[in-house]
């Protein structure tokens with residue numbers, strides 16, 4: 049994203065914010081374009097999946113944890129933001145709506161981040177498979193809670209969510225997500241995430257607090273999953289608890305793995321490819337899921353280091 | 365309490381009756397040890413004697429079952445490793461533990477960060493203060509790398525370096541935490557005689573230049589006897605001898621347990 053060359057750290061620092069501003073402005077311009085409804089919908093799916101994959105990559109890729117709870121965090125954000133809009137935004141005057149939408153999204157992100165903290169702290173003593181199971185359990189608990197909560201439509205789903213999500217919102221927030229993750233990791237502070245992944249004992253002997261880093265990764269990752277959830281809610285206008293089951297988490301994990309675990313740009317690219325793939329396969333709809341699965345297996349076997357991971361360097 | 369021999373400097377580290385048991389095995393047993401300021405102390409003994417375990421106790425990887433550890437005048441028993449590093453204890457590992465997906469430069473950089481306060485907020489804002497702090501880090505890291513002749517490989521993946529370079533890089537990384545006490549666990553392992561001679565020069569140099577105390581675990585007696593001012597000998601977790609290299613060489617208990625008759 050930013051200067052890949054580590055030749056000089058200060059120059060790598062500068063310009064990053066300018067990139068972000070440019071990306072956000074371009075996204076806003078996109079909002080004014082006229083697009084075919086179908087393509088528009090797919091494009092927003094792409095943007096939302098970029099947010100999900102890039103944020104999960106901070107947890108699973110850079111910090112080396114194995115979370116299967118991303119759909120759960122997404123659900124928390126989606127329901128929180130949707131409920132907020134249904135209560136406050138729908139009755140509000142037109143000009144106030146973008147502001148209220150932003151509030152809804154950030155609120156969804158914040159509540160998701162809190163749940164990230166709640167899951168993160170007790171589970172950090174666990175590693176690998178055990179952490180995966182706990183986060184999986186968390187996702188299922190969220191789904192069951194939502195399924196029984198009348199206030200958010202319970203099993204029949206939450207209907208009538210206003211359609212506030214636009215291409216502009218989606219890609220502006222995707223740009224912010226990429227910026228945050230890339231900036232965090234590409235700093236002296238951020239090398240700690242990778243150090244913790246590589247060797248926790250060595251990291252703590254170098255003065256790095258592994259728990260601090262893992263919790264930070266969980267909270268930041270969950271926050272953006274919550275944002276993605278809010279965008280999703282105001283894009284689909286309908287939320288069903290079944291949309292956030294563990295298969296959704298697996299989808300996001302696959303994007304991260306296919307992106308090479310820990311390269312933001314290639315993880316984002318993998319999110320694009322894996323969102324478009326089922327759409328491209330639509331003409332052969334009967335075999336779609338089988339083909340999709342086979343393609344993923346094939347890709348992983350052909351490029352175990354990640355679809356877009358070139359060269360020997362794992363992380364710069 | 366047994367006092368270390370030749371102890372004139374105030375002690376920076378002291379272990380009192382430190383014991384650790386793993387199930388039925390007592391890996392370190394009632395260990396008393398004092399390390400003076402700017403002192404270079406060797407810790408030797410046969411395989412499985414408890415040398416690495418002693419390092420793990422001092423660096424907080426394990427908490428002792430019994431006993432007390434004091435560092436720079438304060439009790440530090442069972443403090444967490446990263447807190448001890450902040451207080452000034454750094455180490456290398458017997459089995460090299462470099463960060464395998466980071467470059468040489470970034471391995472050292474990751475170890476400097478505890479001395480900088482710029483955390484999440486500065487990294488995200490990327491303002492002038494951040495650029496200045498990062499420039500400072502880069503300058504410091506490069507200076508260390510150049511001293512140890514590793515500047516030329518700064519952008520190589522650390523674990524792709526030759527073995528001897530990896531050992532030296534681990535020392536550089538430990539120094540980047542700005543320690544008062546440096547623990548080296550078998551730094552000469554796997555080195556050829558030339559590299560070993562170079563390493564001895566290097567350890568002496570570190571002691572002079574950074575004015576720190578060093579504890580050295582090493583099986584190569586040429587290295588240990590050549591540079592240590594004082595040596596403690598462990599066997600089955602117990603200290604069986606302590607003294608200057610000359611004294612240790614003549615100690616019948618040490619000869620029987622470890623040195624043998626050459």
Ligand SMILES: Nc1ncnc2c1ncn2[C@@H]1O[C@H](COP(=O)(O)OP(=O)(O)OP(=O)(O)O)[C@@H](O)[C@H]1O
Nearest residue numbers: 386389391409410411412413414415416417418458
């Ligand atoms: N975490 C642990 N759990 C159980 N036993 C352990 C543990 N760590 C060390 N030990 C045991 O404690 C004893 C001392 O081991 P230690 O690694 O400290 O020896 P050492 O003196 O460093 O030996 P070497 O010269 O081979 O490195 C050994 O018998 C070892 O098996």
Ligand SMILES: [Mg+2]
Nearest residue numbers: 415416417458
């Ligand atoms: Mg050992």
